[in-house]
């Protein structure tokens with residue numbers, strides 16, 4: 001049986017946004033990288049609606065020179081708002097207040113497929129190789145390297161990055177079990193070309209609409225808006241027609257009579273959060289959804305934490321590969337990431353309106369931020385994921 005030689009390379013399993021980002025970080029640092037992807041072709045983003053990239057994520061992507069290309073295709077969000085269905089605005093926060101902490105004091109909303117397309121085009125300009133239709137289905141980790149089986153061939157490498165998504169097979173190959181699983185959340189995401197800010201006065205490009213019965217999040221993207229509705233498990237998916245979904249969203253955002261909400265695209269998304277306790281198992285390193293599926297609180301936390309973690313891992317692993325750091329640095333990376341993420345989730349659970357146990361508690365949290373500027377700023381900093389920023393990140397002058 002033929003084994004492709006390792007020399008000093010890293011294999012990345014999964015060409016999702018996290019795997020591609022890790023591969024780009026390594027390739028830019030001069031490490032030989034092979035990406036193995038199960039799909040026949042790049043993910044066209046069909047299952048996903050959008051990505052909302054947080055300031056700290058944009059800071060990290062800037063290190064890879066990807067932020068400008070993304071900015072040209074995304075919509076900046078500089079104002080966040082909480083309102084209710086009567087149109088009463090309970091609070092607004094302006095991201096410009098983060099300018100002392102980040103080079104990107106805004107979120108960037110863009111089509112998900114654009115993100116992977118840009119990463120692929122940047123990767124094409126490096127020495128990294130990508131093989132599609134190459135699902136990793138076997139693995140051995142011994143003697144200071146890994147051997148990875150995909151599409152009938154063995155490939156060896158010093159390390160494997162498992163970025164194979166929430167249903168990671170590699171987790172079970174190394175005997176890694178995710179920790180406590182959170183309550184499953186079920187979301188309906190509707191994309192509409194209806195320009196909602198023309199119909200709802202003072203609507204911000206990111207608005208959380210609080211309501212006891214049907215809360216929702218509304219976000220602006222280039223050319224369209226996205227309405228995300230948490231839907232209890234008791235509601236059947238199948239029977240809802242586009243018109244019914246549109247009516248549901250219209251009620252949730254309280255569009256007046258006579259205003260139609262055209263549904264261009266609808267997607268269900270359900271996930272239960274789970275975390276690996278360690279992101280390192282021998283020479284296998286877990287990143288993105290394979291390492292952590294995070295609660296969706298309207299901030300695309302999972303994707304953002306995954307992208308930041310990928311840049312961080314690329315930096316640490318490149319140092320280990322180049323003998324500038326010892327392999328122990330990878331254990332430090334794993335502990336630092338998992339501890340800071342767990343701490344971040346605890347802080348969100350205690351302060352984030354979207355994580356509040358009841359509607360009244362959510363509004364109390366929103367009003368508390370309104371009356372206490374420091375509390376508002378602290379929430380904004382946390383939701384921008386700035387506390388998760390790797391310690392080595394240095395702002396430009």
Ligand SMILES: Cc1cc2nc3c(=O)[nH]c(=O)nc-3n(C[C@H](O)[C@H](O)[C@H](O)COP(=O)(O)OP(=O)(O)OC[C@H]3O[C@@H](n4cnc5c(N)ncnc54)[C@H](O)[C@@H]3O)c2cc1C
Pocket residue numbers: 013014015016017018019036037038039043047048049050051052134135136137163164165166168169170189267268269270287288289290300301302303304306
């Ligand atoms: C239906 C749905 C809707 C979502 N909507 C949003 C959204 O709107 N916004 C948002 O921020 N997040 C959303 N998420 C979450 C988001 O998809 C993830 O957080 C993000 O994609 C994680 O990136 P990743 O690269 O870790 O994993 P993935 O994007 O899942 O990529 C994993 C890659 O690994 C490949 N792969 C799997 N197994 C193997 C294997 N054995 N060998 C080789 N390759 C393999 C897969 O084909 C895939 O390309 C959604 C998730 C789902 C399921």
